[in-house]
Amino acid sequence: MTGLEMAATAGIWTLEILAIAVTVALSVAYITYAERRVIGWIQVRKGCNRVGPAGLLQPLADGLKLVLKETIIPTTANKFLFIAAPIMSLTPALVAFAVVPFGETSLFGIWDGPHVMAIANLNVGLLYIMAISSLSIYGILMAGWSSNSKYPFIGAIRSTCQMISYEISMGFGLVTVMMLAGSLNLADIVHAQAGGIQHWYMIPLFPMLLVYFISGCAETARTPFDLVETEELVSGYYTEYSGMWFATFSLAEYGAMILISLMTSILFLGGWYAPIPALDFIPGTFWLLGKTAFLIFVFIWFRATFPRYRYDQMMRLGWKVFLPWALAWIAVVGIFIYTPGLDSIINFWMPWR
Amino acid sequence: MLETAFFNLFAGLSILSGMGVVLARNTMHSVMFLIFCFFNAAGLFFMLDAEFIGIIMILIYVGAVMVLFMFVVMMLEVNQAKLREGFLQYLPLGGLIAVILIIEFIAAAQSGVFTEGVKATAVHISQQVNNTAEIGQVLYTRYLLGFEIAAIILLVALVGAVVLTLRTRKDAKYQNIAAQVHVRKEDRMRKVRM
Incomplete structure (x- = not known):
């Protein structure tokens, strides 16, 4: 196997991995949204509907909020x-x-x-x-x-x-x-x-x-x-x-x-x-x-x-x-x-x- | 070339993590190093086309045995400093064993058994060969008796462990779920004529 072929294989693998990892991360975000809407529907209330059309931007807002929050590490923690x-x-x-x-x-x-x-x-x-x-x-x-x-x-x-x-x-x-x-x-x-x-x-x-x-x-x-x-x-x-x-x-x-x-x-x-x-x-x-x-x-x-x-x-x-x-x-x-x-x-x- | 690189990676990391098990000051760190060591050993098995053993290594050792290990270690209050008192008195004996082992390894490597012949030039078996099916076929036909004996020994050990630790506490409340489910209205209520 030549170096070029190896590089091509590695590139394809990287793309495959990214295609799955990114999709999983995005699905997780929107499953949380679906969860809130479905549970709202079951419990006869609205669920999140404020951020973006029908609340579709809510997961992104949540993600942003979590990133901006302070990460506290206890002093006695390992x-x-x-x-x-x-x-x-x-x-x-x-x-x-x-x-x-x-x-x-x-x-x-x-x-x-x-x-x-x-x-x-x-x-x-x-x-x-x-x-x-x-x-x-x-x-x-x-x-x-x-x-x-x-x-x-x-x-x-x-x-x-x-x-x-x-x-x-x-x-x-x-x-x-x-x-x-x-x-x-x-x-x-x-x-x-x-x-x-x-x-x-x-x-x-x-x-x-x-x-x-x-x-x-x-x-x-x-x-x-x-x-x-x-x-x-x-x-x-x-x-x-x-x-x-x-x-x-x-x-x-x-x-x-x-x-x-x-x-x-x-x-x-x-x-x-x-x-x-x-x-x-x-x-x-x-x-x-x-x-x-x-x-x-x-x-x-x-x-x-x-x-x-x-x-x-x-x-x-x-x-x-x-x-x-x-x-x-x-x-x-x-x-x-x-x-x-x-x-x-x-x-x-x-x-x- | 790639294979040699990966072998060196797995072998080197397993030796390093093995050293970490012994040298780490914190018991939990030792356990983590041991888990990492098992991972690298599994990687070495994969490189020998023994994917079944590699996976089982992760499943049994890392996934089950080490969890229980960690459980026990977590709940023990181990004072490392106290354990290390008089640690050096074992140095001569341990060092002697280590030196003998290293000499044996070098001698074995130099003897030529591993450098030529079938072992050194063995090519990888094709991807179509299913290791797992092959192992299953010999295990359940040719080595059936030994397999069954091992299974029975393990079962006896399991039952023994349960018997040794089983004790019914008189003061604890136990629920009989079946009785709870089968309870009828008549068992709980009584008509009283006033």
Whole structure:
């Protein structure tokens, strides 16, 4: 490879990364806007409507306000880790997008076959997502510890317990997807669901869809699992944060929310395929982003609907309800795959077999 | 060329962070250095085409084991200065081991095993070869017995840990959620004829 080719590859990679990172940051800004408007609509009030037409400039105004605010660093804090913690929680949320396939394109017929639109089409994509999203715990732990104050410390421990608990049932939920798709490659998982809504994994794996999505809700600390950051618990691990560093945590949280929605659409809702094959003339990316947008709406809907869980109830849900469900469903799928007679039923969802 | 550069980067950073684990004054910093060290080790695995092990390294060690490590370290009040008292009395023994290890490393590197033959010239396997599927296939057929034995040992350890720490406190209030959900109107209310 010559130097020029290497430079060209590096340039393309940079563009790809920017295309995803900038889009995620912008979507986060406008999801906060959508959240306020949707919750306003549900609660029969207006929501933000003053800045710009229909309040559309509100996220920019909020961003500006947060940048201009003073960043307070407590004198007893461990300064390096205090500043590094928001970055450590934001980085995994963005890095995980590297393997997400956003659709297939042949670039208007310039390329021979369809190419998967992902920065890296990894063989172990699903494991990569799990590995990277488990790293966001460190940002929280570091934020709580380095603040050198009681409330963030307890809040960090509380939210870490929550994330570890729900990660387990989430991982076991994904095992059933791997069993049906026979691959860890996200594009292959989507390909295995081709051919209309009856092929999507939400049909055979409906309980796992619920487990995955609700666990995702707990992972990203959204209502009804947001006791990580409630006011009555003094905002959990980021009590001491202010200004832009505080906003970085929210950025990471909303980024993780987009990721969970994307992954749910890819793993259970047929990814970039249309529900009816006749509708496939609409580009797949629109389908994928449409499903994702709907799931984000569901997140917001949850927030407007459900009261907060109590801590012990939340732990009970994770360990005593979701984990047995997921383990039982792995056994059910396994029995279906290997029992003669029953395997003809499950083979409908395993086209590669 | 690029590969050598990346190898040097990962190897150098893992050695530096390994030193950081030992030398850092703050226990939390040591833990962070150890996490960084694991990351670089995972990077080295990726360069050996062992992407499955690399990812599992991050998932298990960084994502799970080190979180528990950090949990424990966070809650301990470790007085580093006290720990370091009499630290130097171990220097002769530790230094001896380090010197022997370095001599062995150099001798191994000089012996020619790594410079020629299959290992030195091994090309990367193609991207089509799926490491994960291959590992799964041998693990669940050829090495099934060993795999199952390991799984049972881990299960026993897990149950043992739970049994050792499980204690029911008499004074704590417990809720029976199923009983709460199944409660009927008749259980709570009583008609009284006046």
